[in-house]
Amino acid sequence: MPARLVEATTFAAYHVPGDLTLSGFTSPVVLGVAFADRFLLALWLQSGYDDGGLAESVFDHFWLDAVQIFADYLLSSGVPASQLGASSGAQVVQIKFSIPL
8 A cells, every 4th residue: 555655646746747837827725636636546547457457547547538638628618729829728639549560
């Protein structure tokens, strides 16, 4: 269990500064909520890994990202991120797939 807590703390500490830089938020409350969110996310993905291995964890992460991207789309009224401006905190998502032959 201590290893999980260390990993979740490291995961949150790594992701939160980038998220805040993109969003422009600097409030300590926002920082605390973002850290708690990422910390709990790491614990959730770890439980997925324990239940179904790497495939389950990747599956969970995929659907988390898909819902988040769709919510961002809805919140931006369908305007592409490139047209929202730098101050909105929106980011362009590029997805690339490759199939080894």
